[in-house]
Amino acid sequence: MAYSEMENENGSSNSKPTRDTKGKIITCKAAVAYGPGEPFVVEEILVHPPQKFEVRVKILYTSICHTDLSAWRGENESQRAYPRILGHEASGIVDSVGEGVSEVEEGDTVVPIFNGECGECCYCKCEKSNKCERYGVNPMKKVMEGDGRSRFSTVDGKPIFHFLNTSTFSEYTVVDSACVVSFRHSDHTLTTKNLTLLSCGVSTGVGAAWNIANVHSGSSVAVFGLGAVGLAVAEGARGRGASRIIGVDINPDKFIKAKAMGVTDFINPKDEEKPLYERIRKMTDGGVDYSFECTGNVDVLRDAFLSAHAGWGLTVILGIHASPSLLPIHPMELFAGRSIIGSVFGGFKGKSQLPHFATQCGNGVVKLDNFITHELPIEEIDKAFDLLITGKSLRCLLHF
Numbered sequence: 001m002a003y004s005e006m007e008n009e010n011g012s013s014n015s016k017p018t019r020d021t022k023g024k025i026i027t028c029k030a031a032v033a034y035g036p037g038e039p040f041v042v043e044e045i046l047v048h049p050p051q052k053f054e055v056r057v058k059i060l061y062t063s064i065c066h067t068d069l070s071a072w073r074g075e076n077e078s079q080r081a082y083p084r085i086l087g088h089e090a091s092g093i094v095d096s097v098g099e100g101v102s103e104v105e106e107g108d109t110v111v112p113i114f115n116g117e118c119g120e121c122c123y124c125k126c127e128k129s130n131k132c133e134r135y136g137v138n139p140m141k142k143v144m145e146g147d148g149r150s151r152f153s154t155v156d157g158k159p160i161f162h163f164l165n166t167s168t169f170s171e172y173t174v175v176d177s178a179c180v181v182s183f184r185h186s187d188h189t190l191t192t193k194n195l196t197l198l199s200c201g202v203s204t205g206v207g208a209a210w211n212i213a214n215v216h217s218g219s220s221v222a223v224f225g226l227g228a229v230g231l232a233v234a235e236g237a238r239g240r241g242a243s244r245i246i247g248v249d250i251n252p253d254k255f256i257k258a259k260a261m262g263v264t265d266f267i268n269p270k271d272e273e274k275p276l277y278e279r280i281r282k283m284t285d286g287g288v289d290y291s292f293e294c295t296g297n298v299d300v301l302r303d304a305f306l307s308a309h310a311g312w313g314l315t316v317i318l319g320i321h322a323s324p325s326l327l328p329i330h331p332m333e334l335f336a337g338r339s340i341i342g343s344v345f346g347g348f349k350g351k352s353q354l355p356h357f358a359t360q361c362g363n364g365v366v367k368l369d370n371f372i373t374h375e376l377p378i379e380e381i382d383k384a385f386d387l388l389i390t391g392k393s394l395r396c397l398l399h400f
Contacts, residue, residue, distance in 0.1 A: 022096040022106075023049050026056075029400055030152070030170035031381045032160060034083050036074030040169075040381050045085075045160060047172040048151045050098035054144065055180050056151075057110060061196045062090035062168040063395045064381075064388055065228065066296070067320055071139070071163065072385065075322035081142045084161040085152055087168035088114040089200035089395075091192045094182075095172060103351075104182040109192060111199040113350035114164040116178035130349045135165060135178040137344060145176050168199075169381065171400040178351070186355035189362035193397060197371055198354055198361070200345075201395065205232020205294070206357075206366055207346015208316050209240060213290045217241030220284050223263070224304045225294035226254040228371055228394040229318055231261045233292045238262025239365050246280060246288065251391045260370055269303075277306035287313050295319045302328040311337040318343050371395050 026047045031040040050056045068087060074080045094108045104110060116135025117124055123131040134145060142161035143150050151174035152160035152167070165179040183195070190198075197203075205228070209215045221237045223230045226249040234245050238261065247255065247263035255266045265283065269276050281287050287309030293301045296319035305315045305328075317340065329340065348354060361368055374396035376384050387393035 025049065026095075026172050027155070028171035029378060030085055030160075031087075031378055032083050033072055033086055036080065037072065042379050042381065044155055045170065046153045046155060046157075047170065047174065048153070050096060050101075050151070050174050051144070051146050052099040053101060053146060053177045054098040054151075054174055055101060055104055055110075055177050056095045056097075056172060056174045057092040057112060057180065058095045058172055059090050059092040059168050059170065059400065060192055061092075061397045061399055062087050063196055063201075063397050064384055065089055065201050065395075066388070067164070067200075069385065069388060070296075070320060070322050076139070079139045081161045083154075083158075084142065084163055085167040085170050085173070086163045087170070088112070088164040088166040089196060090166070090168035091196040091199065094180075097177070101177045103177065104180060105184070108182045108184050109195070110180050110182050111195055111354070112166040112168060112173065112175050112180050113199060113345070113354070114166050114179070115345040115350060116165055116176060117349050117351040118178045119351065124349070130345060130347050132178065135176055137164060139164065141165070144174070169378070169398075171378075181351050181354045183355055183358060186358050188355070188358035190358055190368070193372060194361070194368045195358065196397060197368055197395060198358060201228040202232045202235075202361075202366065202368060202371060203348050203354065203357065204318060204343070204346045205229040205234075206236035206239070207348045208292060208318055208343040209233050209236030209290075211347030212341060212343040213292070213314055213316050215240040215242055215290055218243045219289040220244040220246070222246040222248060222280055222288045222291040222304065222307050223294065224248045224292065224300050225319065226251070226258050226263070227294065227391075230292070230294035231258055231263075231371070231394065233294065233318070234258060234262045235366055237290070244284070244288075246283065248276065254391065257370065257394070261367070276303040280307040284309070286310065289313060291315045293317050293319050296321050298323070298325045298328045305329055305333075305338060305340055308338045313338045315340040316343050317341070372397055375399065
């Protein structure tokens with residue numbers, strides 16, 4: 001399916017279909033996972049038209065985060081479903097819309113979001129939450145909300161499952177209208193490539209610092225795990241004026257990149273046998289104001305919690321914990337005045353708040369360019385996963 005693509009005056013891509021695809025099945029390329037840890041199969045698939053309150057999107061760029069890695073490995077057996085199209089961080093152009101969709105139009109530049117916003121349920125109407133009753137993040141979900149069926153199939157008609165409301169490792173995808181954000185009315189200046197980052201990683205990290213922790217000027221911060229999400233936390237804390245940002249990671253190669261994103265101090269847990277939280281307490285006269293756990297490791301989570309200052313320190317959990325291990329904290333430890341909270345998508349209400357966040361990023365409040373470290377064609381998706389596993393990439397953009 002041919003599209004004409006160009007960058008418009010606000011840095012986004014203008015792509016218009018050269019022939020009408022509305023209501024038709026599209027044959028396109030996708031990277032399909034057929035089993036835990038198996039190499040992806042890049043093949044032609046069928047993408048069916050969007051149904052009521054659904055949107056079909058042509059994906060321009062997609063990238064990989066650790067949630068995709070965990071799902072590909074099948075680390076949580078209860079969430080396994082194959083064949084499946086993974087991917088949840090992307091940007092694209094609206095190809096066509098189903099009945100009842102009014103907030104996006106064909107040709108709109110959009111990003112899909114794994115944590116949707118219907119705008120009508122009790123969660124969406126609550127200012128304290130960014131959950132959505134019907135379209136919130138759900139790793140168990142593998143079909144469309146409307147009719148319980150998939151919009152993907154193999155060329156011989158066998159269903160292919162969806163992933164996290166998005167399934168962006170496909171040249172075309174179908175999402176619920178609650179799970180796609182249009183920037184038609186935004187005055188942002190971001191390129192389509194940079195918009196991709198707002199679909200998950202950067203929004204998750206920056207939002208945790210801004211919306212969940214509400215990091216204040218002059219505060220101290222510790223970030224455990226310096227991947228893309230952890231560095232987005234650091235970037236968010238820098239933007240809020242944190243005076244000290246301690247980065248913790250076992251890969252010293254990440255420290256140079258982290259310094260450019262606001263990290264002021266670095267700790268490699270392997271350098272000393274002394275407990276990590278004791279080292280941070282000593283550095284910060286008792287502990288940091290805010291700690292962020294971005295690894296999905298319960299031992300690291302405990303260090304993050306104990307690194308927060310007694311009396312007021314807050315720990316924010318961002319890491320995806322695939323193991324059945326419970327929270328490594330005794331109830332009595334909370335009486336020391338430390339608190340702990342989880343964060344999904346940085347507390348952002350995607351459809352209503354991401355357009356303004358894009359404007360802020362375009363104005364330089366958050367620096368995005370350093371996050372994109374590699375670009376590859378979708379045929380090299382296995383290489384892109386290797387780059388993530390070995391810690392050599394933050395975000396590798398894949399294109400079709």
